[in-house]
Amino acid sequence: MALNQSKTQAAFHxxxxxxxxxxxxxxxYWDEVQTPVIARGEGAxxxxxxxxxxxxxxxxxxxxxxxxxxxxxxxxxVEALANGNLFAHTHPLELKVAxxxxxxxxxxxxxxYANSGTEATMHALRVARAHTNREKVIKFEGNYHGFHxxxxxxxxxxxxxxxxxxxSPLSAQNTSGIPAAMRDLxxxxxxxxxxxxxxxxxxxWGEVAAIIVEPVAGNFASVMPEKGxxxxxxxxxxxxxxxxxxxxxxxxxxxxxxxxxxxxxxALRPWRKASNRGSRDNSPRT
Ligand SMILES: Cc1ncc(COP(=O)(O)O)c(C=O)c1O
Numbered sequence: 001m002a003l004n005q006s007k008t009q010a011a012f013h014x015x016x017x018x019x020x021x022x023x024x025x026x027x028x029y030w031d032e033v034q035t036p037v038i039a040r041g042e043g044a045x046x047x048x049x050x051x052x053x054x055x056x057x058x059x060x061x062x063x064x065x066x067x068x069x070x071x072x073x074x075x076x077x078v079e080a081l082a083n084g085n086l087f088a089h090t091h092p093l094e095l096k097v098a099x100x101x102x103x104x105x106x107x108x109x110x111x112x113y114a115n116s117g118t119e120a121t122m123h124a125l126r127v128a129r130a131h132t133n134r135e136k137v138i139k140f141e142g143n144y145h146g147f148h149x150x151x152x153x154x155x156x157x158x159x160x161x162x163x164x165x166x167x168s169p170l171s172a173q174n175t176s177g178i179p180a181a182m183r184d185l186x187x188x189x190x191x192x193x194x195x196x197x198x199x200x201x202x203x204x205w206g207e208v209a210a211i212i213v214e215p216v217a218g219n220f221a222s223v224m225p226e227k228g229x230x231x232x233x234x235x236x237x238x239x240x241x242x243x244x245x246x247x248x249x250x251x252x253x254x255x256x257x258x259x260x261x262x263x264x265x266x267a268l269r270p271w272r273k274a275s276n277r278g279s280r281d282n283s284p285r286t
Contacts, residue, residue: 007049011037027061041068062218062250104258107246117249118146121212125150128210128243136184138200138211138242140191141169142220145212145247149178154188156220166190191217192226197236205240215260218250 012035015022021029029035036054038046044067046056056068066073080093098111114120129135137150141163145151153171154163164170169188173180187204189197201208211233217223230246237244252259 003050003052005048005050005052008037008052009033011049043067043069062254065254105252105261106258107261116146117247118148120249121145121151121245121247122148124243124245125210125212128245131243132209132241134207134209136187136204136207136209138187138189138197138204138208140213140217141188142191142217142223143212143214143247144219145214146249149182151186151212152178153183153186163188166193167196169196191220191223192229194226194229194232197232201236201240201242205236205242208240208242210243210245211237212245212247214247214250216251216255 012022015037022035023029036046037049039049040047041056041064044055045053046068047053059065059067094113101111102108112123114123125137128137139145139151139153141154142156144155152174154169155174158172158174162170162172169190171183171186171188173183187200187208189200201211213230213233215225215230217225233244236242246261248259248261
């Protein structure tokens with residue numbers, strides 16, 4: 001039986017008059033008929049404006065890991081809001097959350113908060129460039145790191161046939177509007193291609209600031225890293241002074257309590273020990 005979605009469709013048509021495609025992100029646009037307008041959620045379910053109930057496999061693209069309207073989360077949010085909702089200062093909750101994240105995640109020593117994953121990877125890349133005084137970044141085909149111009153190349157939604165050969169992958173902008181000059185800064189390698197990565201790093205390491213990777217490729221069919229893949233990236237980065245950026249926007253706190261990095265704990269441990277001994281120069285530039 002066809003669903004009655006008359007209110008939902010009317011709202012979507014009105015949304016199209018007010019917002020591009022009628023959505024606040026292109027990823028939310030499904031098509032002219034099925035793009036949902038969701039009025040509420042509870043647990044694993046969401047309801048559209050006509051009261052039709054659906055299982056929500058998206059869960060806000062990941063973060064709602066306890067389900068919608070979890071009573072414990074709601075109570076804590078309401079409690080916090082009663083004391084103000086935005087400050088231009090540090091808040092004690094930031095410390096509490098940072099302490100917990102550092103305790104849970106083996107590769108994390110310090111925390112900088114960001115408003116989105118896009119912002120986080122953009123800043124991580126900038127820090128890597130500043131640290132290494134190099135400009136290029138190696139990313140992997142199919143991995144997605146947000147919508148800024150630096151990394152929106154060769155993701156899973158790049159048009160088929162635009163990625164070149166496996167031996168010499170091309171970096172293809174995902175959309176118009178990304179400057180061609182950006183392409184020169186992105187080197188694409190096929191995920192899990194050990195030989196391709198080693199060859200690329202050997203040839204180009206002097207220009208490479210960072211290798212950025214999804215530890216589980218959640219953005220293309222959740223391809224798992226082959227045994228030794230993340231360890232190889234860690235090793236190549238150590239050998240060539242390249243910053244390894246592990247993008248856990250999808251995997252963090254979902255795959256396991258400490259994210260996907262416990263899987264490569266052994267590869268991370270030597271680095272953490274070295275930094276605990278204070279061997280890195282953290283002094284500010286004067
Ligand atoms: C691995 C990964 N990195 C970064 C991002 C960008 O995050 P945001 O949508 O919060 O900007 C996403 C979003 O899906 C992601 O999956």
